[in-house]
Amino acid sequence: MFLIQRVLLRKKYFTLHKWHQVFYTTSKYDLDLSIRGVSLQNYIKRLEEEYETLLKLNNYTANSRFHQLQPLINTLNERKAAVDNIQNLSELLNEKDDEIRKLAEEEKLFFEGRIKSIDDKLLDAILPSDKEDQCSSIVLEVNAGVGGQEAMLFANELFEMYCNFAEYQGWETQIADYSTIDMGGIRHASAIITGPQAFQFYKHEAGVHRVQRIPTTEKAGRIHTSTVSVVALPQPTDIEVTIDNKDLKIETKRASGAGGQHVNTTESAVRVTHLPTGLSVECQVDRSQVKNRQIALTKLRALIYQRDLEDQIARNENMRKSQVRSNFRNEKIRTYNFPQDRITDHRLQGCNVHNLKGFLQGNDALGNLIKKLDQQYKIETLLNLVNNE
Known part of the structure; x- marks a missing residue:
């Protein structure tokens, strides 16, 4: 069980709403992929918009392009979840309780490593294939x-x-x-x-x-x-x-x-x-x-x-x-x-x-x-x- 789940039993004043506020105001873990000095941000955004457009279609599941984009979107969602988990730890990292703070630091390192691994996987998902x-x-x-x-x-x-x-x-x-x-x-x-x-x-x-x-x-x-x-x-x-x-x-x-x-x-x-x-x-x-x-x-x-x-x-x-x-x-x-x-x-x-x-x-x-x-x-x-x- 992750630290956040354990602390929830002891710190009921933390709310999901509050955690999401931290996520949206912090930019340290924002996605910033580039290849050979060329940023992929706009390209990734366009692919996400293309996926959303296909998602609105009644027969999107039969669309080969939809299935081609799905691994990329799943990886992006996986990354967002990892960033969300880090932001959820923000107040716990400043806890006076040494045990809780140490556990929070360990969990932060775990999710930071996960983000790096996901970014490598994300690059593979973006690379086109014929x-x-x-x-x-x-x-x-x-x-x-x-x-x-x-x-x-x-x-x-x-x-x-x-x-x-x-x-x-x-x-x-x-x-x-x-x-x-x-x-x-x-x-x-x-x-x-x-x-x-x-x-x-x-x-x-x-x-x-x-x-x-x-x-x-x-x-x-x-x-x-x-x-x-x-x-x-x-x-x-x-x-x-x-x-x-x-x-x-x-x-x-x-x-x-x-x-x-x-x-x-x-x-x-x-x-x-x-x-x-x-x-x-x-x-x-x-x-x-x-x-x-x-x-x-x-x-x-x-x-x-x-x-x-x-x-x-x-x-x-x-x-x-x-x-x-x-x-x-x-x-x-x-x-x-x-x-x-x-x-x-x-x-x-x-x-x-x-x-x-x-x-x-x-x-x-x-x-x-x-x-x-x-x-x-x-x-x-x-x-x-x-x-x-």
Whole structure:
């Protein structure tokens, strides 16, 4: 039982009315959140007003925006309650009774710590998130860029890192395409990854990755620079993208490859073309034509969704969405320097990670870096919203 409740039994002259008077005349604990020197006060006030407006609607509970704002409002109310409790202690802190005064000071420290914790939680509640962040299924593509064989070898290492990361997260991975070379590298590969908020993680990996190292075939010991590109596409549901069968041209052929499971005697490879858009995808990773067709349609649906999304960005000139798109296509987002055992992410100031071998295993090291990128992205998006109100 809190001190105030105990003292109520002994100090009946304290009234709730009196406590509220103290709360409204004290400003020490007023909310004063800011990011990078930019005050969020007006922005928070606007969100509260938006919530109140939605609350007045008869069907507000069915409004997705209402549910999006609710965690923020709940956190604000939680903070106000903590401040209220501190103000309720004001007269008890001046008590002549040493025992009561000491208990009041202890309880004040407790609520001050609670306010600090709530403010940290409040900042997380304010940071915006994109609708696509909730997407639990993505198409991830890795393509070798400049650098010939060395680029293909590193493309294979990156693809394995992302598949390992999915496994580390407990997510499902389904290989959709995998084009190898004799030396063990890949020209390109793609996978369908399914897991809670998978797109929120992998979207920050999209862009050009640069590797600097001495190839095994290099006799002079010179460092070569190669590049690999990564694309992460949110996989929409059937409701978001509807494909009519009459708009599809489906072709089959025998699978080709270096050997093993890629060589078939039946026409299991599938090529699907979406006639209205001209988009085309191929799949030959499975011996079953039906399975290859399903995978190809999944990739095609993601490509159509991405194309429609980018068309919408161009039409609306939406600054926030444009920023998302530019981040996806940002060149040289990360450098992997093997001689120095260093990973540098160029989007984070002064961000260097060591232990390349451990990083490429796709575990906590990669996850922690992605979380930093996601935090920075949300902060920049929030500042963009605040500055353009």
